[in-house]
Amino acid sequence: MDNNEQQILHSWAVNAKPWTRLVRDKKIESRILITNKAIVEAVVETQPKTFLDIGCGEGWLCYELFSRGFNGWGVDGISDLIESARCMGDVRFVVSSYSDLPSQKFGVINQFSCFICNFSILGEHTLHEIAEAGQSLLESGGKIIIQTLHPVISCGDFPYENGWRKTSWTGIADESFHPAPWYFRTVESWIHDFHLRNYRLLKLLEPYHPITKKPASIIFIFERR
Amino acid sequence: MDNNEQQILHSWAVNAKPWTRLVRDKKIESRILITNKAIVEAVVETQPKTFLDIGCGEGWLCYELFSRGFNGWGVDGISDLIESARCMGDVRFVVSSYSDLPSQKFGVINQFSCFICNFSILGEHTLHEIAEAGQSLLESGGKIIIQTLHPVISCGDFPYENGWRKTSWTGIADESFHPAPWYFRTVESWIHDFHLRNYRLLKLLEPYHPITKKPASIIFIFERR
Numbered sequence: 001m002d003n004n005e006q007q008i009l010h011s012w013a014v015n016a017k018p019w020t021r022l023v024r025d026k027k028i029e030s031r032i033l034i035t036n037k038a039i040v041e042a043v044v045e046t047q048p049k050t051f052l053d054i055g056c057g058e059g060w061l062c063y064e065l066f067s068r069g070f071n072g073w074g075v076d077g078i079s080d081l082i083e084s085a086r087c088m089g090d091v092r093f094v095v096s097s098y099s100d101l102p103s104q105k106f107g108v109i110n111q112f113s114c115f116i117c118n119f120s121i122l123g124e125h126t127l128h129e130i131a132e133a134g135q136s137l138l139e140s141g142g143k144i145i146i147q148t149l150h151p152v153i154s155c156g157d158f159p160y161e162n163g164w165r166k167t168s169w170t171g172i173a174d175e176s177f178h179p180a181p182w183y184f185r186t187v188e189s190w191i192h193d194f195h196l197r198n199y200r201l202l203k204l205l206e207p208y209h210p211i212t213k214k215p216a217s218i219i220f221i222f223e224r225r
Numbered sequence: 226m227d228n229n230e231q232q233i234l235h236s237w238a239v240n241a242k243p244w245t246r247l248v249r250d251k252k253i254e255s256r257i258l259i260t261n262k263a264i265v266e267a268v269v270e271t272q273p274k275t276f277l278d279i280g281c282g283e284g285w286l287c288y289e290l291f292s293r294g295f296n297g298w299g300v301d302g303i304s305d306l307i308e309s310a311r312c313m314g315d316v317r318f319v320v321s322s323y324s325d326l327p328s329q330k331f332g333v334i335n336q337f338s339c340f341i342c343n344f345s346i347l348g349e350h351t352l353h354e355i356a357e358a359g360q361s362l363l364e365s366g367g368k369i370i371i372q373t374l375h376p377v378i379s380c381g382d383f384p385y386e387n388g389w390r391k392t393s394w395t396g397i398a399d400e401s402f403h404p405a406p407w408y409f410r411t412v413e414s415w416i417h418d419f420h421l422r423n424y425r426l427l428k429l430l431e432p433y434h435p436i437t438k439k440p441a442s443i444i445f446i447f448e449r450r
Contacts, residue, residue: 150377152378155439159433160433160438161433186431186440188431191426191429192428192429195427200425200426201425203420204413204416204417204426206385206411206412208384208385208386213385213386214380214385215411
């Protein structure tokens with residue numbers, strides 16, 4: 001794991017508690033207006049028999065899917081976030097790095113029909129680790145549903161090419177945050193990297209802001225071949 | 226054919242001669258710097274046994290591919306453009322609307338291994354006509370290579386949703402042009418519309434400007450299933 005990826009984990013360990021408050025108090029406008037609904041709809045349309053929410057954070061998406069009758073697990077590298085998730089009443093949450101996923105136990109589930117990564121592929125190698133985990137933990141024909149910032153929109157004034165970016169955000173609402181670097185990928189690269197690893201793109205969605213009508217995020221649905 | 230698609234054809238009939246001069250005098254900077262090279266590379270990498278350049282215009286791309294040893298034909302709805310293409314010495318050019326493609330003759334070729342649409346899907350129905358033509362004219366496993374404006378960049382201040390747009394361009398270099406409407410599609414919609422019609426995305430490319438490092442166009446490579 002390189003230094004940037006370590007910094008991401010460190011920042012999320014520091015941010016776990018304020019992040020949980022923000023999510024539970026519904027303080028992040030883009031999530032409430034657009035992206036939460038978009039990821040739930042994408043999963044519901046896929047109708048997975050079992051899901052693994054990778055980078056599940058404080059667990060809101062797992063609980064939303066549990067309440068709709070879907071069976072699955074949440075996993076996150078940050079133990080404070082998993083503790084917050086379990087505190088809401090369900091035990092189907094486990095602490096794990098992405099690279100250790102293949103050796104984890106998920107109750108009686110050996111293979112999942114769907115991986116979900118909702119704004120949780122933040123590093124350079126995390127993509128490869130998740131694609132690799134899918135080789136053993138995803139059924140053949142299983143799906144990976146990824147939501148992330150829309151590359152063309154989030155590129156800002158930087159060159160439109162893959163690379164590490166600094167985050168300037170240090171606060172949302174009245175919570176303060178420890179900033180973390182993140183790895184920028186072009187749309188071309190997201191698709192190329194999964195196609196290289198024996199997945200193929202089934203669908204690409206561009207949820208947009210209901211008022212500004214600009215893309216707020218991008219969702220890729222890949223299928224394991 | 227609706228009124229907007231008729232206007233496109235009318236404008237290109239009017240623009241055929243000045244357009245041919247512009248292309249042959251290499252007056253369109255984005256083409257010279259980026260997009261010509263990008264489409265040629267995409268075709269060369271695909272290594273088609275035979276190609277059909279749909280909306281070939283004055284024929285530069287066909288001649289470029291002929292000179293590299295590829296066999297194929299150019300087709301365009303505007304007879305003045307096909308005449309300009311044939312004037313350069315090769316007979317493998319034919320006038321046809323996109324909807325009439327399946328009934329055309331292309332020498333001894335009955336099916337192509339590749340369609341190329343280089344900035345030539347300008348209308349709403351033209352996409353469906355090309356996808357439909359591929360059902361008979363493309364081999365199983367045949368490719369469609371499409372280059373077009375990058376939707377997220379070309380959207381400008383308009384809502385990011387499909388719809389007809391006016392073009393304001395009335396001149397390039399010292400040539401004047403008859404403006405034509407064009408049909409804007411989101412990235413989501415380009416992929417969705419082909420996936421619906423029994424094609425699947427193999428590759429998505431985002432050629433970028435060498436100086437500004439911003440995407441200049443987008444290339445989709447679909448495969449007929």
